[in-house]
Amino acid sequence: MIVSPAFSGKRYAVLGLARSGLTSVETLLESGADVVAWDAREEARAACDGRATLADPLAMDLTGFAGVVVSPGVPLNRHPIGPHAASFGVPVIGDIELFALARPSLPTHRVVGITGTNGKSTTTALVHHLIKAAGIPTRMGGNIGLPVLGQDPLPEGGVYVLELSSYQIDLTYSLQADVAALINLSPDHLDRYDGFDAYAASKARLFALQRAEQHAVFGRGDPHTLRIAGEVSGSRPGDLVQIVDPNAIAGQAAWPSLQGPHNLQNAAIAIAIVSALGIGEDVWRKGLESFVGLPHRMERVAEAGGVLFINDSKATNPASTAPALGAFPRIHWILGGLPKGDDLDECAPYFEHVVQAYTIGEAGPRFAEILDPIMPVQRSEMLCDAVRHAMDAAKPGEVIMLSPACASFDQFRNFEARGDSFRQIVEALIADRDAPCPTGDGA
Secondary structure, eight states, rough: OOHEEEEEOOOOEEOOSSHHHHHHHHHHHHOEEEEEEOOOSSSHHTTTBBTBBBBOOSSOOOTOSSEEOOOOOOOOOTTHHHHHTHHHHEEEEOOOHHHHHGGSOOOSSEEEEOOSSSSSSHHHHHHHHHHTTOOEEEEEEEESSOOOOOOOOOTEEEEEEEEOHHHHHHHHHOOSSSSSEEOOOHHHSSGGGGHHHHHHHHHHHHTTSOOOSSEEEOOSSHHHOOOOOOOHTTTGGGGGGGOOOOOOOOOOOOOSSSHHHHHHHHHHHHHHHHHHHTTTTTHHHHHHHHHHOOTTTTEEEEETTTTTEEEOOOOHHHHHHHHTTTSSEEEEEESSSBBSOOOOOOGGGGGOOOOEEEEETTTHHHHHHHTTTTEEEEEEEEHHHHHHHHHHHHOOOEEEOOOEEEBBBBTTTHHHHHHHHHHHHHHHHHOOOOOOOSSSOOO
């Protein structure tokens, strides 16, 4: 784990003891800090009992505290911890800020910060893979994988690759990423912000935190990202700001886990990042070919009878689903769940790729209503029924794709459970078309 003398002898409160919160407690305790820890769940508090003071910071006088560390899941626009901490002049921070404060005591290293509405996880994993392919020590963390504080420090010359949500950026004030990237922007998480402009401003802070001599990389797929790129370009030398052109990158056919226009952009962003780190084309081209995609994001789970099965359960909004539909010419599209909006407008440019749609979940009736005039629609309600119907209809050369354009919480505990269920259903039905659906969340 990462420890630092920066925390020694200081007082911190940690609110929320899930994965990142508990790791923050461990780092602070091992660094010699005095820690107050709290979670509404008794079983979560038990992990800190006897090691940290168990008390709710909302009920405390926070005078003299160095910070209140909160989970990115705490809605700062509604939770009272923000005003309460501010009344004592105490900053509300996250584990990424603790990492930033610890950096001066770590061996010399570089940090890559990657944000955006869609494609963050794939791009982060790809950058991490390309850095490893170059033989450079690297760790991946932030909004993906293990909390960065819970991983062993890198040796000198290493690179930390961080996926950063807007919530995590909101909770850091000191992170100066040597290379920062914004992939794209579209409306998302607006329950946490005062409109889209505030959400975009949160993403833009990643670049405001940088020094003028650090690299910035941008996608070019939407006007909001281009506007931020223009603002950043005006404040630092032009050779440090790159707006990538995916069409300038040849060879995508040789990257099996990076198909589709969205993955071409992800790859272009990753290439620009690793090039800024000094990694050459001979290395990154081989790395693109060997990259294995993330679970639940354009994941190839099976192929049977000439039909390819794709698990894209991580596509929890229409903007994320749209490029997946653009990746293949003939798709049997399984969609639905807990909707984040009332339309599929962002998917419309790729409707011609859909052979038939299979609607499930709470959004099923509304999505069927939208799609009925445009394409054949099977109202399936449950995921297993949708897979069965799609398998009955699909022909060799076609794709059966779960890309829900919705959150999972109507039928599943999270998008991972939804994707796992899809994989299990596919495997069972390939083995026996008459098999009962596997048991599990929503199956």
